[in-house]
Amino acid sequence: MAMFCGVAGALLGGLLCSLLFPPKRTLVVDRAGSSATWQQEGIENLRQEEGSLGSMKDLPVYVIQEMRAVGLYRAFADFEERQALSNESCDE
Amino acid sequence: MSSMAYEITMALGLGLLASILFSAIGLISGTDETTTIAPATLLVVLLGAPPSAIFTFWMCAAVSKHMIHAIPTALLGIPGDTLAIPLMPEAALLRNLGAPHIALRKMLAGGVIAAFIAVPCSVLFAVILAPIGTYITTAAPWIFVVATLFIAYMSAGRWASIAGLVPFIVLIVALQDFAAGNGLKLGVSYFLGIAVGPLVAELLSATSFTERGRMDRLAPRETYIAPDAKSWEGYFPNPFRVLDRQQAVATAAAAVITSATFVFSPVAVTVIAGELVKPRFKHAYHRLTSVLAVRNGVTESTYIAETLVPLIAFGLPISPVAAGPAAPLFNAPPRFTVDASTGAVNNLHTYMSATEFLVWGLVSVTIATLVAYPFAMNYARRAATFVTTHISHEAIIATFVGLVLVIGLWDGGIIALLLIVTIGTVGGLLNRVFGLSTGVQFMGYYVAILSLPAITKLLG
Structure with a gap:
C-alpha cells in the first residue's frame, strides 16, 4: 500500500510539473518553399548519402504504385531525367 | 476465484496495462528502455504479481514501446529510445522527402511481423540450448567475465569500456561493504543507480558552471511535423499490405536470424541487420523504406530473443537486454535471486516452463499489437503534436526522481539513496564520457557479485 501511494505521488509530481513547466520547443507545421523544390533537395540529399539512386527501371510495379500514391514518383523521375541531361551535356 | 483464473486474469490485465502505459511512454522521445521498463517491472515483481503476469507485463511493455518509438523517430526526428537511434538516418x-508517415508505417509493420516470428524462434532456440544449462550455471562466474568483456568491447567505448569496468567493479564492491557496515544487504539499489545514471549525470551537468555551456541554446528547439496522410480503410491496417513481398521476406528473415544472436548488443544487431539487407534493394527509395522495416523489426526480435533465450535456457542474465531492461525478470531481491556463490537461480526460469513462455509470449505480442499498432497507425500525428506541445522534460524527470525515491527508500532508506546517487553519478559519467553503456555496467555489477568471489578464491 505504501508503495502504491509512493508511485501515485511520483505520477502526481510529473503531472504538476507538466502544468508548471510547459515544453520549450517550437512546433513548425508548414515548411517554406514550394514542395517541388524541397523534394528535389531531399532527393539530392539522398543521392549524396547513398552514392547512387539506382535506376527507375529497376523498380517493381508495387513500389512504383506506392511512390505514385505518396507523390514521389514524378519527383524521382524528374530528378533522373535532369541527371541524364546533365550527364549528356558533360559528355558533349 | 481459482488460482488459475486469478493468474490468467492478472496476466491479461497487467499485459494490457503495460501496453497502454508503454505506448504512452514510447511517445516521449529519448526515454531509455532500461530507465523505464526495468523500474516498472521491478515494481510489478515486488508487489507480488504471479510469474506469468510479470512476464506478460514485461513483454507487452517492450513490444509496445518498440512500436510506438517509431512515432517520435519518424515524425519528430528525435530517437524514441536507445534502439531507435540506428533508424534515425x-x-x-x-522526412526530407516529405514522407515521414511512410517511414512510420513501414517501421510499424516490420515490428509486428518480427515480434510474432521472434517468440517461437527464441523459445525453440532456448530449448535447443537448455540441455547445456547445468554446465552453464556451474561455469556462470567465468561466462559472465567473458560475456562482459565481449559486450564492453562491442559498446561505443571499446577499450575504454573494458578499462572503465575495473574502477566501476571496485566501486560496487566498496559500496557493498559500506552498506554491510550499516547492517544492510541491498539489491535493487545498485541496479536502479545504474539505470538512472544518464539522468543523474545530465542533471548534475546542468547545475555545473563548467558543463552548462555545452547545454546552452540560443533559441528553443524547432520541431517539424509533416502533414497527415491515411491510405487505408478501417482501424487495423494489414501489415502484409503495408510492406511489399520483398520487404516482408527480408523482415521475417532478419527476425529469425537475430533470434539466434542473443549475446550481442541490440543496437549493434539492429545496425548490422540493416546493412545486410541494403544490397538486396536496387533503388534508393525502396532501399530506405525496406531498411526501416527490417531495422524496426530487429528492435523487436532482438529484444525478445535476448530476454527469452537466456531466461528459458539458463535463468542467468547473460545478454545486454537480460542484464538491463529485463533484469528484474532474473534478479529482484528478495523475490527473484541469482545466487552469487553457486550460480543457482530462483526466478521466472524456475517458475515457468518453455510452453508457458511460448503461450504467454504470443499472448503478450497479440495484446501489445492490438493496443499499440492501430493506435500508432491512426493517431500518430495527433499524438506527436500533443507530446511536443504538452509534455515537458521537467515532467518526465520529476516522475522518475519520484520513482527512484520510492524504490530507494523502500530498499534501504537514506543509505540506499546515497548508494543510488553515487552509482548514478559515476555510471552516468562513465557512460557519457567513455561510452561505457548501462548494459555493460549491469554486466559489471554481475561480475562484481558473481565472478569476483570466484576470482579471489582462485587467486587464494
Whole structure:
C-alpha cells in the first residue's frame, strides 16, 4: 500500500510539473518553399548519402504504385531525367 | 476465484496495462528502455504479481514501446529510445522527402511481423540450448567475465569500456561493504543507480558552471511535423499490405536470424541487420523504406530473443537486454535471486516452463499489437503534436526522481539513496564520457557479485 501511494505521488509530481513547466520547443507545421523544390533537395540529399539512386527501371510495379500514391514518383523521375541531361551535356 | 483464473486474469490485465502505459511512454522521445521498463517491472515483481503476469507485463511493455518509438523517430526526428537511434538516418532522409508517415508505417509493420516470428524462434532456440544449462550455471562466474568483456568491447567505448569496468567493479564492491557496515544487504539499489545514471549525470551537468555551456541554446528547439496522410480503410491496417513481398521476406528473415544472436548488443544487431539487407534493394527509395522495416523489426526480435533465450535456457542474465531492461525478470531481491556463490537461480526460469513462455509470449505480442499498432497507425500525428506541445522534460524527470525515491527508500532508506546517487553519478559519467553503456555496467555489477568471489578464491 505504501508503495502504491509512493508511485501515485511520483505520477502526481510529473503531472504538476507538466502544468508548471510547459515544453520549450517550437512546433513548425508548414515548411517554406514550394514542395517541388524541397523534394528535389531531399532527393539530392539522398543521392549524396547513398552514392547512387539506382535506376527507375529497376523498380517493381508495387513500389512504383506506392511512390505514385505518396507523390514521389514524378519527383524521382524528374530528378533522373535532369541527371541524364546533365550527364549528356558533360559528355558533349 | 481459482488460482488459475486469478493468474490468467492478472496476466491479461497487467499485459494490457503495460501496453497502454508503454505506448504512452514510447511517445516521449529519448526515454531509455532500461530507465523505464526495468523500474516498472521491478515494481510489478515486488508487489507480488504471479510469474506469468510479470512476464506478460514485461513483454507487452517492450513490444509496445518498440512500436510506438517509431512515432517520435519518424515524425519528430528525435530517437524514441536507445534502439531507435540506428533508424534515425533513413527516417531523416524520408522526412526530407516529405514522407515521414511512410517511414512510420513501414517501421510499424516490420515490428509486428518480427515480434510474432521472434517468440517461437527464441523459445525453440532456448530449448535447443537448455540441455547445456547445468554446465552453464556451474561455469556462470567465468561466462559472465567473458560475456562482459565481449559486450564492453562491442559498446561505443571499446577499450575504454573494458578499462572503465575495473574502477566501476571496485566501486560496487566498496559500496557493498559500506552498506554491510550499516547492517544492510541491498539489491535493487545498485541496479536502479545504474539505470538512472544518464539522468543523474545530465542533471548534475546542468547545475555545473563548467558543463552548462555545452547545454546552452540560443533559441528553443524547432520541431517539424509533416502533414497527415491515411491510405487505408478501417482501424487495423494489414501489415502484409503495408510492406511489399520483398520487404516482408527480408523482415521475417532478419527476425529469425537475430533470434539466434542473443549475446550481442541490440543496437549493434539492429545496425548490422540493416546493412545486410541494403544490397538486396536496387533503388534508393525502396532501399530506405525496406531498411526501416527490417531495422524496426530487429528492435523487436532482438529484444525478445535476448530476454527469452537466456531466461528459458539458463535463468542467468547473460545478454545486454537480460542484464538491463529485463533484469528484474532474473534478479529482484528478495523475490527473484541469482545466487552469487553457486550460480543457482530462483526466478521466472524456475517458475515457468518453455510452453508457458511460448503461450504467454504470443499472448503478450497479440495484446501489445492490438493496443499499440492501430493506435500508432491512426493517431500518430495527433499524438506527436500533443507530446511536443504538452509534455515537458521537467515532467518526465520529476516522475522518475519520484520513482527512484520510492524504490530507494523502500530498499534501504537514506543509505540506499546515497548508494543510488553515487552509482548514478559515476555510471552516468562513465557512460557519457567513455561510452561505457548501462548494459555493460549491469554486466559489471554481475561480475562484481558473481565472478569476483570466484576470482579471489582462485587467486587464494
